[in-house]
Amino acid sequence: FLNLATDILLYENRAKKILIDHGFDNQKLHVVFNSLDYNNQKKIFKNLINNSINSKSAKKRIVFIGRLTKVKKIEMLINAIINLNINKKKIDLIVIGDGPRKPYLEKIVNASTCKKNIKFIGSLYDERKIANIIFNSDLCVSPGNVGLSCIHSLTYGTPVCTHDNLNNQMPEAEAIKPGENGFLFKENDIIDLQKKIIRWFKYNHKKNSRQFIRKIIDERYNPRYQIKVINNMIRQWQN
Numbered sequence: 001f002l003n004l005a006t007d008i009l010l011y012e013n014r015a016k017k018i019l020i021d022h023g024f025d026n027q028k029l030h031v032v033f034n035s036l037d038y039n040n041q042k043k044i045f046k047n048l049i050n051n052s053i054n055s056k057s058a059k060k061r062i063v064f065i066g067r068l069t070k071v072k073k074i075e076m077l078i079n080a081i082i083n084l085n086i087n088k089k090k091i092d093l094i095v096i097g098d099g100p101r102k103p104y105l106e107k108i109v110n111a112s113t114c115k116k117n118i119k120f121i122g123s124l125y126d127e128r129k130i131a132n133i134i135f136n137s138d139l140c141v142s143p144g145n146v147g148l149s150c151i152h153s154l155t156y157g158t159p160v161c162t163h164d165n166l167n168n169q170m171p172e173a174e175a176i177k178p179g180e181n182g183f184l185f186k187e188n189d190i191i192d193l194q195k196k197i198i199r200w201f202k203y204n205h206k207k208n209s210r211q212f213i214r215k216i217i218d219e220r221y222n223p224r225y226q227i228k229v230i231n232n233m234i235r236q237w238q239n
Contacts (some may be wrong), residue, residue, distance in 0.1 A: 067099040067100030068101040081114065096121045146173050181208070
């Protein structure tokens with residue numbers, strides 16, 4: 001089916017490599033990446049940076065944003081936060097989104113001793129409110145796959161954590177550069193997730209500025225870059 005196309009637009013370099021390994025011509029494969037409402041979000045980010053106040057709070061805040069579905073494995077993150085707080089790590093979690101798993105997830109939280117540390121926001125579509133929560137969080141974690149929520153978080157300079165099995169990932173996971181703008185943990189391993197969160201806050205937290213963390217968004221994950229790729233593809237046709 002893919003061979004029927006004159007050219008193919010892809011969301012990640014990994015997909016390009018897979019197709020090349022299957023005999024596709026490198027010249028017809030173009031990595032366009034993915035993007036959100038880049039111009040509007042960039043304005044919001046600048047406003048947040050200009051009005052931000054450096055916090056000295058010892059407590060860290062993690063955010064999850066997305067549909068509350070089974071594939072996202074949010075219960076793993078919730079249980080990790082519960083375990084970390086039991087061990088005096090002082091970490092809060094904000095969950096943005098709604099979905100079929102919400103009653104089950106709330107049941108886990110209500111049965112724990114950490115109800116005050118985990119808050120469900122529900123569905124949220126006001127970009128400024130979403131931006132404020134992400135910007136004022138220390139880390140975004142998606143324990144199942146991570147898609148555009150990765151781009152959303154990096155756009156506001158908040159690092160991202162997700163699992164390391166790229167066969168079960170979305171293409172946007174490629175935006176994560178471990179140790180720089182986030183990290184990966186062993187898929188389905190809650191112990192490794194907890195260890196990596198602790199390690200990140202101990203060694204990497206605030207090592208890089210928010211401008212540095214969002215740099216890859218300005219470089220690749222925006223409509224301007226996508227237009228450039230598509231225009232170059234069209235010029236090849238004309239030649």
